[in-house]
Amino acid sequence: MDNAWCLPSPITGIGQGQFVILPNMPRGLVGLACLDYLNSMSIRPILIHPDPRLKKKCAELPGVDADLRRLADDMLETMYDAPGVGLAAPQIGVLKRIFVMDVAGKEATPEPRVLINPELTWTSEALNTYEEGCLSIPEIFDEITRPAVVRMRYLDVDGKEHEDEFDGLGATCVQHELDHLNGKLFIDFLSVARRGLITGKMKKLKRERARD
Amino acid sequence: MAAAPVTSVDDDIRAIWDEMLSAMYAMPGVGLAAPQIGVMLRLAVVDAGEKRAAIRMANPEIVKASTTLQIHEEGSPNLPGLYAKVSRPDRVTLRFLDETGVRVEHEFTGLWSTSAQHQVDHLNGRMFFDRLGPVKRRMLIDKHLKQQKRGR
Numbered sequence: 001m002d003n004a005w006c007l008p009s010p011i012t013g014i015g016q017g018q019f020v021i022l023p024n025m026p027r028g029l030v031g032l033a034c035l036d037y038l039n040s041m042s043i044r045p046i047l048i049h050p051d052p053r054l055k056k057k058c059a060e061l062p063g064v065d066a067d068l069r070r071l072a073d074d075m076l077e078t079m080y081d082a083p084g085v086g087l088a089a090p091q092i093g094v095l096k097r098i099f100v101m102d103v104a105g106k107e108a109t110p111e112p113r114v115l116i117n118p119e120l121t122w123t124s125e126a127l128n129t130y131e132e133g134c135l136s137i138p139e140i141f142d143e144i145t146r147p148a149v150v151r152m153r154y155l156d157v158d159g160k161e162h163e164d165e166f167d168g169l170g171a172t173c174v175q176h177e178l179d180h181l182n183g184k185l186f187i188d189f190l191s192v193a194r195r196g197l198i199t200g201k202m203k204k205l206k207r208e209r210a211r212d
Numbered sequence: 213m214a215a216a217p218v219t220s221v222d223d224d225i226r227a228i229w230d231e232m233l234s235a236m237y238a239m240p241g242v243g244l245a246a247p248q249i250g251v252m253l254r255l256a257v258v259d260a261g262e263k264r265a266a267i268r269m270a271n272p273e274i275v276k277a278s279t280t281l282q283i284h285e286e287g288s289p290n291l292p293g294l295y296a297k298v299s300r301p302d303r304v305t306l307r308f309l310d311e312t313g314v315r316v317e318h319e320f321t322g323l324w325s326t327s328a329q330h331q332v333d334h335l336n337g338r339m340f341f342d343r344l345g346p347v348k349r350r351m352l353i354d355k356h357l358k359q360q361k362r363g364r
Binding site: 048049050051052053055056057093094095183188199202203206207210211 | 224239248252290292
């Protein structure tokens with residue numbers, strides 16, 4: 001920790017003490033112990049489908065810097081606030097290849113992760129079906145079948161390369177988020193009719209929100 | 213599907229314009245119509261200059277168009293990766309409500325003209341490929357369907 005202001009013994013730190021999660025905080029109320037970061041971090045508005053920014057292939061990040069770490073912090077805060085288990089940068093209108101996730105259960109210790117320039121290096125032949133939802137398509141859930149286990153290579157917020165294996169909800173989540181970076185939504189796996197129905201619902205939702 | 217006219221320009225409308233502008237600049241693009249972000253209202257923004265100087269329009273309609281045409285390669289974020297050369301008047305005058313709700317007329321030339329007409333098309337439920345001949349149109353749509361099938 002390079003910041004004396006931070007509360008002691010954070011369970012999880014990302015980078016060098018920018019983001020501190022206290023063990024007993026309920027989800028959605030992630031404790032941000034550093035006062036200076038408390039002021040700078042922010043919950044960003046989540047784009048709702050349809051939006052051209054959600055259909056765009058995002059650009060590779062040339063490197064990791066302080067701005068990117070700030071973005072990652074904002075994304076995590078936005079994700080926990082929603083609440084969701086994953087959030088990709090285009091969902092807050094930033095067209096860059098970065099997503100955040102936390103698939104630890106509601107009661108478990110939070111496990112925030114930041115994945116930069118992620119790519120799949122291996123996918124299992126075995127498939128898994130999960131009921132997926134998306135913060136950009138609120139209140140819509142559908143069963144999507146994807147490889148059950150995947151390996152993904154990515155950079156963390158310190159620019160260090162990792163290659164990790166994901167299974168269960170983690171596998172679904174990383175594939176769902178990677179799709180976002182390629183301009184693809186989970187409803188693109190559904191039939192044209194179902195997708196049209198969902199898009200219609202979202203347009204209605206936007207109309208209602210615009211009126212409020 | 214045609215978008216509905218707006219009755220008056222208020223803060224809600226101005227917020228939608230701002231959202232449209234952030235979407236447009238993020239793409240980056242030179243224009244955007246509200247239906248593209250799922251808002252079925254007759255709102256459009258255009259900014260085709262070097263410096264940022266967006267024009268916000270409500271209920272735009274073309275009142276004058278030049279007889280001379282220009283060809284520009286057009287695309288749309290709703291059909292990623294698909295582009296076609298479309299021929300349109302190189303100069304048009306649009307009448308619309310501006311951000312203060314005042315009815316104004318503005319002449320667009322060059323890329324501004326192409327984009328403004330492209331946006332008015334969107335508001336009338338037309339896409340740029342509707343301006344193509346039947347053969348080119350078919351080819352473009354087939355290409356799109358093929359991309360969709362591959363899951364892009």
